[in-house]
Amino acid sequence: MIIELILLIFILYVIYLQHCLHHNQGSPENILSDEPLPAEEKSFYQECKSYYNITGIPLISASDEILSDNNTLTATSLKFGIDEDYRALNVPEFLNKICSILNLNINHIERTKLQSGSSILEILIDGKKVNIKLTLKKIYNSLTEKVKEELAKLKVFFMFMGDITSLIMKQKFRSEIKLHPQWNRIYDVGHIYWTGALQDGRDRGKFDYFCPIGWKRYAFDVNDNFDENGLAPARCAALGKGIYASQSIIYTSHPRYAEVKQIESKDERNFFKNGKYVQFVLQCRILSKNIAVVGPETLGVGGKIAIDTNVSNDVIEWVVKAQDKDLMDFSDPNATIVCTGLMIRVTDNHPGLLPESQWWYSGHICERKACCCLGIDLSELIKQRNDGVKCNFIYE
Template sequence: MDDDLAFCLGRFVDDQVELIDDLIEKNKEEEIEKCHEIEEQRAAHIRNRSPQRDKGSHDKDKALVDKFVSDLRQCSTEPRKIRAVTDDQTCIDSLRAELWTKVAASTNYINRLHSLARPLSNTAKFVETCREAVESFKRPSDFDANYKALYKIIEQDEKEQVIDSIQKWWSEKYGDKIAEINQRNQKFNGAVTEPNFAVLSPNSGVIRNAKKLIEARQETIVEPEYFEIVREFVRQLLLLDEEKREHTDANELSNELNSRTIEEIIDYAERWLTERDEIRNRKEEDPFQDRLDEVKAKYGRQRMAHAAQKFAVVAFVRQLAVGSNNDEQFQEQLENIVNQERETNEERETNEERETNEERKTNDESLPVIPCDIGDLNVKKLPVMFQLAPDTAFMNQFRNNSNNIQEQFIASLSQAFSIPCKKIRIENIDCDKAIICILVFSPHGKDVFDSLNGNALDAVARKEAMCKCFRAINANIKSIILGEFGLEIEGTLMDPKWNKKYAWPSNDPTGGEYWETPIDQGGKPYFCPSGWKRFAIKVATDGNELDAKWAKWCVAYHGTKDKAASSILTSGLKFGTYGCYVDEGIPRVYVSPSIEYCAHPRYAYPWKKTTKNGETLWYQLVFQCRVNPDSIHSIKPETILAAQSKEEVIDSNFTNDELEWTILGREDQKSIADDIICYGMMMRTSKVNPKKLAPSKWWKKSDFDLIHKTGLKNDIL
């Protein structure tokens, strides 16, 4: 490689790296600004929205449910309503009086048997039994207790059973004792024994009055105790649950629950607690989070694309120098730029334990990815080389496939990129250099390439997922190379046989090539670029292939100062989204048929070099392209001259009204290699500042207000 060209390319790379790094920083600032705007809108939304519902706490809700369940389980296992009666007091008094009459009559009867048996022999025990019975029957406390038992029977028993129950009651309280006395009395005075006192006939006064009492009774239904427990639970539940309180009637819910079994009621309470926990744990819809995520994904994707562009141009220039004396120069330049990126990431990771998710995502996003020679990924495999941090133990473990670590790694990678496992193969493992090489089979190589270069819509998420694959196996990834491993390529990208030196009009044949009459190239004039030297880039195997593909295309030039310049050398000219004549946001690129117009410092900044012998040289670099004439959207005037100097002639070969060609593309198009191809690097060398050269005299008529906004120094113009 020509040493002067190597100097220019080295400066070009440095300028492009600085430019792209500035773009990345500007991108970060824009992202922060956009996110700040959304955060402010979110804050305003929160301030102005209705007060948030109180979702309560799990502990309070659980305490309510636990107490409720405990209280319920102490009650009957089945809900059952009971009766409450209201009896007529007159009937009550009549029943009591009739019972007293019956008991008194029975007492008198036993007293008579007692008196008759007392004079007789062998009646002492019988007499004593009669005396005890009389005392018991006459005792007020016993009578009151017996009456209460009778009244309870009448109060609680069903009507159909009450007569039998009363008769049984009489037998237990009085009749059985009277029957015993009657039986023993048969030995002494059988003639006076009266069996009617031992039983209550259905027509007895006690039973008649009991029937009257029942007929006059007023009955009401009394709810079981747990009904009120349920009502209290519902009241407490609605106090805690604001949302349910708005559309729930407490009485309706209480009645509905009280119609269920206790186990069903308990199930309702436990389900309510579960639903409350789900509501508490449910992430509230945030209409602003999606916008934040979209902004971060958009700007992150753009930064990835910028970084890929930076590494691509460095790697491509390195490839241009393969086999030349400048090989080591550009290899060192590439390594320095990659190492700078790594050091930046390592500074962010000084304390990985405290690293936040956002910081980790930032590190994943800025992981160096170096695109190299990849070919057509629709038919070719994509080689991918992962450079890891040195770790002998890990590399040996990976090489030996301990615990199937290789299969786990491939499985996680395939998931990260959403491609089948069988489409990824481990090709090489270099333990000494801490390198793992894989092959991604077509057509999935393009998916991986786009994901790691910011071309895919979900590129940020894909790259983050890939980095997680390495963290999962405790590996620290430092950089990635896409394409031929070690940046080695077959042959060379330079095509020296097409290098040319273009002379000014003279009779000296050693001055270089010159033609006076413009060549018709694609329907546009191609003038001799006098004073420039051309270094050819191999885009075809020979002249025949070049003519077959691009013979009918026009010749145009593009400067090396703007952000699109680096893409010319890699994958065709990438689009910018800002410029003149077309609406902002429409993909476009600008070229010019005039090399002198593109040589303006706004487009091709001059580089100054002092040689070893102290000589000062100035260099400029411009790219020579072939352009599809059908892709030229418009031809417009220059945009550099000051308003009062529009009559100044920039290039005598063209009018000022035809110096800017606009090539438009589709919004989803990432390059226009089908419409424009760079096939030469044009270098101009001079011993004086280029502004003093005859073709550059028009520079002093520039719009300095516009030019200074680009950061150009006064001494350049």
């Protein structure tokens, strides 16, 4: 009798969801899908949840074509991972809030699907009702930090926009990326350390590789047929269109390029142990022929101070060709850039107190998150600096 009652309640719930969807979206389809998720997709969502738990904001991904002027999509999908049991999720209410946050017309939603056993919700927007190209660009450009925080309030840990086939390919590709612990490194005296340009017999063209002191490298297992220099991506586009990178990890550790994140949550403390602040930089390889511009720093330092004694301020910032793509995804198997590792720096105090960070104060630095992700009030950081507070690397 109890089993029959539970079954009846579940059936009524499914009918209710169908009714709500039909009433709000004009679709007769059953939004519940009991098709099992592939292993790589499950793993992908778990990684997204970990990111969400650490950062407090959702991981947002997009297919390459969404910003292209040659976008030919006739329909587009929005996919959300929600940190809530699917049986407790109020789909109509959630969709109304999402449309409000992203400034979408709910009547333009043609179809939705909710994955049974999880809260993975898919929305299809039909190009017959809206201009897909303009809609995607509008959504993409609206994804400010504030909007991400609003999505996080809805417990959204992942959001994708574009062609679902592209997402499936990315998930499959990511599942094939393997860590290569044999090549994990700690760079400092007493660990892996050298002075001057690394002399290891590799041909890096005219760009030398210097010891990234204070950083720990988590290596990826990749095909080693790119015998060139490691790069780290940046955001500012002051020198022209392309992917921004630098030969100097001292330069890319500026909070404009590498967010300074205070270690707060339980998930973070479990991973970073005794550290208080953490920064991440991608280490990549690229063929020298794809470097379009070798230019000066763009943070207003000028000649006031040497940012990195190994690299001149006049040639410290690069623009890399982006294959005519408006959005380059480093997990794209067709990308010219190969991501070889993740560089992590953990410190016991704010990294702005490190000797190699003192150049920050000779150029632009602010606490406006859209510009510099400083992770602390600038006035407090300057006070600690003036008081002589020290900062040390944490490697455990």
